[in-house]
Amino acid sequence: MGTRYCSNNCPYKVRRFNYFDYNKRPLDQLYKSPLYSRMDGQWGFAKWFQDVDKGTIPDQEWELMKLVRNPQVTVRMRGVMEKCTFCLQRVEQARIAQKVKAGASGDIEIPDGTIRTACQQACPAEAIVFGNIKDPNSRVSRLKQQARDYQVLDFLSTKPRLTYLARVRNPNPAMPDYHEKPLSFVEWESQGNRLEEPGEQGAAHGATPGGSTDEKGARPWPKH
Amino acid sequence: MAEALTHLQLQAPPAELAREPLVANQRPLGWISDTIAGVAEGKTPTWWWIAFSISFPMMLFGFGLIAYLISTGVGIWGPNHPVMWGWAIINFVWWIGIGHAGTLISAILFLLRQRWRTAVNRAAEAMTIFAVMCAATYPVIHIGRVWFGWWMLPLPNSNSIWPQFRSPLMWDVFAVSTYFTVSVLFWYVGLIPDLAVMRDRARTKIRKFLYGLFALGWTGSHRHWSNYEKAYLILAGLSTPLVLSVHSIVSLDFSVSQLPGWHTTIFPPYFVAGAIYSGFGMVLTLLVPLRKICKLEEVITLRHIDVICKVTLATGSIVAYAYGMEYFIAWYSGNPYEKAAFWNRLFGKYWYGGWAMIFCNALVPQLFWFRKVRHNLVLVFILSILVNVGMWFERFVIVIGSLYQDFIPANWGYFRPTWVDVCTYLGTFGLFFTFFLLFLRFLPLIAIAEVKAVAPQADPHHPLGGAKVQGHHA
Numbered sequence: 001m002g003t004r005y006c007s008n009n010c011p012y013k014v015r016r017f018n019y020f021d022y023n024k025r026p027l028d029q030l031y032k033s034p035l036y037s038r039m040d041g042q043w044g045f046a047k048w049f050q051d052v053d054k055g056t057i058p059d060q061e062w063e064l065m066k067l068v069r070n071p072q073v074t075v076r077m078r079g080v081m082e083k084c085t086f087c088l089q090r091v092e093q094a095r096i097a098q099k100v101k102a103g104a105s106g107d108i109e110i111p112d113g114t115i116r117t118a119c120q121q122a123c124p125a126e127a128i129v130f131g132n133i134k135d136p137n138s139r140v141s142r143l144k145q146q147a148r149d150y151q152v153l154d155f156l157s158t159k160p161r162l163t164y165l166a167r168v169r170n171p172n173p174a175m176p177d178y179h180e181k182p183l184s185f186v187e188w189e190s191q192g193n194r195l196e197e198p199g200e201q202g203a204a205h206g207a208t209p210g211g212s213t214d215e216k217g218a219r220p221w222p223k224h
Numbered sequence: 225m226a227e228a229l230t231h232l233q234l235q236a237p238p239a240e241l242a243r244e245p246l247v248a249n250q251r252p253l254g255w256i257s258d259t260i261a262g263v264a265e266g267k268t269p270t271w272w273w274i275a276f277s278i279s280f281p282m283m284l285f286g287f288g289l290i291a292y293l294i295s296t297g298v299g300i301w302g303p304n305h306p307v308m309w310g311w312a313i314i315n316f317v318w319w320i321g322i323g324h325a326g327t328l329i330s331a332i333l334f335l336l337r338q339r340w341r342t343a344v345n346r347a348a349e350a351m352t353i354f355a356v357m358c359a360a361t362y363p364v365i366h367i368g369r370v371w372f373g374w375w376m377l378p379l380p381n382s383n384s385i386w387p388q389f390r391s392p393l394m395w396d397v398f399a400v401s402t403y404f405t406v407s408v409l410f411w412y413v414g415l416i417p418d419l420a421v422m423r424d425r426a427r428t429k430i431r432k433f434l435y436g437l438f439a440l441g442w443t444g445s446h447r448h449w450s451n452y453e454k455a456y457l458i459l460a461g462l463s464t465p466l467v468l469s470v471h472s473i474v475s476l477d478f479s480v481s482q483l484p485g486w487h488t489t490i491f492p493p494y495f496v497a498g499a500i501y502s503g504f505g506m507v508l509t510l511l512v513p514l515r516k517i518c519k520l521e522e523v524i525t526l527r528h529i530d531v532i533c534k535v536t537l538a539t540g541s542i543v544a545y546a547y548g549m550e551y552f553i554a555w556y557s558g559n560p561y562e563k564a565a566f567w568n569r570l571f572g573k574y575w576y577g578g579w580a581m582i583f584c585n586a587l588v589p590q591l592f593w594f595r596k597v598r599h600n601l602v603l604v605f606i607l608s609i610l611v612n613v614g615m616w617f618e619r620f621v622i623v624i625g626s627l628y629q630d631f632i633p634a635n636w637g638y639f640r641p642t643w644v645d646v647c648t649y650l651g652t653f654g655l656f657f658t659f660f661l662l663f664l665r666f667l668p669l670i671a672i673a674e675v676k677a678v679a680p681q682a683d684p685h686h687p688l689g690g691a692k693v694q695g696h697h698a
């Protein structure tokens with residue numbers, strides 16, 4: 001029902017809330033209440049009673065809005081918390097296809113690599129791998145077995161399914177891909193670097209490398 | 225033996241041992257009825273109309289904004305990723321904190337036999353009820369889909385799903401609704417003898433009928449009093465744990481989560497102390513001008529104000545200790561996130577909130593150590609407002625100050641309230657004062673029967689009142 005408590009508690013802050021009817025209204029009209037907007041010759045509120053979906057925008061715009069959206073991905077109404085679903089629609093599609101294919105044989109396990117999430121598909125570096133972590137032989141499971149696999153904020157015991165592989169760097173100065181870069185935040189600090197804002201002190205101990213998207217644009221990590 | 229006692233004359237205690245009486249100037253009991261009931265009788269005074277003509281439109285405007293909110297979406301308020309809770313939750317906790325003084329005064333101080341409570345308990349309980357109403361508005365309207373708010377009730381709905389009983393938000397629903405119900409009952413039971421007084425004094429038929437209806441046929445017989453006192457005691461016993469539980473559970477909304485700055489075991493006692501502190505602050509804010517306007521200085525005496533200031537000082541000092549302990553633990557725990565959160569409170573982007581909180585809640589009440597301050601009503605009034613400014617900033621610091629920068633710098637953000645946030649808050653003030661003004665106008669704002677019982681004349685052993693010799697009138 002939209003208390004947004006889960007988002008407050010999420011240490012990764014991956015959740016996004018539908019504060020407005022993004023699915024129904026153009027971005028410049030989000031703040032417009034149907035209580036005081038008129039369209040198609042009637043009050044928005046009266047129109048809303050006739051059809052809750054297209055009630056808050058003019059009919060023509062509604063027809064256009066429908067075409068703009070990705071039909072496979074629903075943006076739900078205001079007041080609903082959204083989160084990455086690991087492309088549930090693709091997972092379901094593969095699951096159904098496999099069930100149809102299996103028929104009476106009962107072989108409903110989806111072969112590894114069948115499902116590719118949208119981000120995985122779009123990533124030019126192919127850095128994203130999706131698969132069945134219950135299957136020890138899937139590509140994702142094998143990658144997870146590597147020593148450089150880590151969970152973000154693992155000490156909070158949130159047991160995220162999404163894990164990362166630590167970056168591999170060449171420490172040999174003779175090699176072309178060698179960088180004058182610290183290997184960790186601690187090392188970066190020990191070189192006498194300090195964060196610009198005192199408020200970011202916490203990150204200094206957290207060893208969470210990555211650029212700050214902070215308002216002032218303070219970037220604790222040297223640019224690559 | 226009896227012969228000897230007949231000649232025993234009780235002497236007034238020496239002047240230096242005498243306590244200031246709870247009703248000043250040896251006022252007779254009839255005067256107490258006339259004065260207190262008089263506030264709710266007669267022609268409506270001009271100040272009342274002025275105050276009402278401000279608060280009532282404010283309330284209506286607030287309702288209008290709630291309609292805008294519900295029709296449009298929670299986005300018209302300030303919260304956005306990563307600060308998902310904004311003024312709504314701050315104001316919820318703030319109002320419910322204010323709502324703690326009433327029941328504390330009426331229940332805990334009743335059990336502790338603090339006789340001074342009689343002059344302030346009725347108004348403080350009314351304040352509690354209206355503050356809880358303001359508070360309860362917020363969690364309902366802040367949710368994304370208000371029309372599903374009933375999912376919080378433990379009704380197996382059409383999907384056969386129970387609410388999540390492990391969620392502190394769920395506990396909140398029970399805690400606040402129980403508190404409200406018991407507070408209203410307690411307030412009403414205490415009102416019955418006084419409603420009968422109002423009934424008996426009523427000059428118009430409709431007043432007589434309505435007061436009579438709510439007085440439940442009270443005649444003041446011994447049997448009535450006996451049952452009444454028992455019921456009052458039982459309700460006081462029931463309310464006492466609630467005073468402590470409600471804000472403890474509100475604090476669990478925060479401390480059950482993982483967030484640095486929220487995830488703290490000190491929260492329940494710290495919140496309860498803060499709530500009582502802010503509640504007493506609000507009692508002072510209301511009563512200091514009220515006793516003057518309604519000419520009740522002889523019933524709500526300087527001694528009452530003095531005692532309330534002392535409670536404010538005590539609870540404010542507990543809050544100050546809690547602040548100190550929070551910082552100590554942030555340092556002592558060695559948890560870098562905890563350290564960062566508390567560093568941010570004082571030196572982050574919302575530094576002003578942190579300092580306002582420490583100034584108003586830890587330093588300001590310390591002035592109440594001085595008798596001169598406690599007896600300077602203008603100063604007491606100003607300080608009592610600072611108390612609640614400070615408590616508002618405390619919740620601001622906890623809610624927004626913890627959310628805007630948490631674990632991962634990539635998710636850091638900033639929160640700005642919108643005009644709707646500010647005006648909805650003003651709207652709750654309108655709601656509060658509208659109800660409070662109606663209360664002043666229609667109900668006795670001081671417990672008449674109880675004040676009479678603590679008046680010097682009512683004490684049969686007091687040399688100045690009741691019986692003089694052998695427990696009988698001479």
